[in-house]
Amino acid sequence: MTWQQQLITILVVILGTVATRFTPYLVFSETRPIPPVIKYLGKVLAPAVFGLLVVYCLRNVSVTGGSHGVPELVSLLVVTGLYAWKRDMLVPMAGGTLCYMVLIHLM
Amino acid sequence: MPSGGFFVRIVNVAPTRRTPGIHTGRKQLPKEYARLNQAAAPVNEGNIVQAESPQSRRSRIFTALRWAVPNTIPVLTGYLFLGLTYGVLMTTHGFPFWLPIVTALVIYTGSMEFLLVGILSSSFNPLSAFLTAVVVGARHLFYGIAMLGKYRNMGWKKAYLIYTTSDETFSVNYSAHIPQDQHVDRGWFYLWVSFLDQMYWVVGSAAGGLFGSLITVDVRGLDFVMTAMFMVIFLQQWFQDGTSPRRILPDHVCELIGVLGSLAALLVFGPDRFMIPAMVIILAALLAIRRPWERRGKNTEEKR
Numbered sequence: 368m369t370w371q372q373q374l375i376t377i378l379v380v381i382l383g384t385v386a387t388r389f390t391p392y393l394v395f396s397e398t399r400p401i402p403p404v405i406k407y408l409g410k411v412l413a414p415a416v417f418g419l420l421v422v423y424c425l426r427n428v429s430v431t432g433g434s435h436g437v438p439e440l441v442s443l444l445v446v447t448g449l450y451a452w453k454r455d456m457l458v459p460m461a462g463g464t465l466c467y468m469v470l471i472h473l474m
Numbered sequence: 475m476p477s478g479g480f481f482v483r484i485v486n487v488a489p490t491r492r493t494p495g496i497h498t499g500r501k502q503l504p505k506e507y508a509r510l511n512q513a514a515a516p517v518n519e520g521n522i523v524q525a526e527s528p529q530s531r532r533s534r535i536f537t538a539l540r541w542a543v544p545n546t547i548p549v550l551t552g553y554l555f556l557g558l559t560y561g562v563l564m565t566t567h568g569f570p571f572w573l574p575i576v577t578a579l580v581i582y583t584g585s586m587e588f589l590l591v592g593i594l595s596s597s598f599n600p601l602s603a604f605l606t607a608v609v610v611g612a613r614h615l616f617y618g619i620a621m622l623g624k625y626r627n628m629g630w631k632k633a634y635l636i637y638t639t640s641d642e643t644f645s646v647n648y649s650a651h652i653p654q655d656q657h658v659d660r661g662w663f664y665l666w667v668s669f670l671d672q673m674y675w676v677v678g679s680a681a682g683g684l685f686g687s688l689i690t691v692d693v694r695g696l697d698f699v700m701t702a703m704f705m706v707i708f709l710q711q712w713f714q715d716g717t718s719p720r721r722i723l724p725d726h727v728c729e730l731i732g733v734l735g736s737l738a739a740l741l742v743f744g745p746d747r748f749m750i751p752a753m754v755i756i757l758a759a760l761l762a763i764r765r766p767w768e769r770r771g772k773n774t775e776e777k778r
Contacts, residue, residue, distance in 0.1 A: 422732075
């Protein structure tokens, strides 16, 4: 690619990304009331999306090969345990990440 | 970080209603505060039109910053590390050091930027690049719908808030508990979180582009901090929706749809193409449970 082609490529990538970010706000503008079904989705989507994001982070974990996803599973259990105990954000994250780093060094 | 007392004192400088000047009900106000109050007092006392003084505006902005910073610490760790990886990846593919910095700032979507390295290294195809960006960014549609209410009436801040909606910024801003009694301005809080997150990503990418080749410490696995953060936010949501083990299905139906729908799509379509099918499954399932969900919502409201 020439630098002009690279520039165009970067610009269309920006355009595509910005389009996905702005579309909901342009479709449901502040001047009109939000339709009830979209209000409903606004409430229920987030809990589902947080689940999706966890799965998304783990998408490349192979259960059949490598370390069979054991470091990921154990570390997430550590995160869950620490959260249930402390009800705080940073302690479970630090504990889970540390646990993961140690496990992948060992395995 | 400055102590809380500092901010509390500055908040007191804001003129109090109807009683401008030194009669603020506090007997021993330092002289300079009294003077500030007098300066900010409206000239005609009957009229309570109060222009916001520069002091209270500044304190509002800083109070929001003070609340925003701790919320972004996990993102700080994750973004510095992932940004670093991105900067290294770009420069090892032969691109100049400033390209990861500029793209980090203007595209600001981690997953898309990692793909961009490959796209820029292959032959010119702008349509395919555009479609890839739309497909990879499709989840932003969900974030937009979820944030419609929270980002309402944000004025000039709104365009920037929408432009910088990353996975992490959305998660933090959606789930953050912003205390109303502490005078934390929501708009400024969202703006600080969005801005800080973006800066972490840019600084990480810059460090990777500039000094990536010098790093010799083994930091494998540090990127798990992002997974852990989403897991904690997921758990926050889970505990907030109910803790009774007997009511797992009715209380957590949205979370279960998210996890199980994504896992099903992942099993069928594989790691590189499961996002869009997962979103379709989640959307369909959530729409299917709308009636029972809203009926249950009414019941729980009546009980309260």
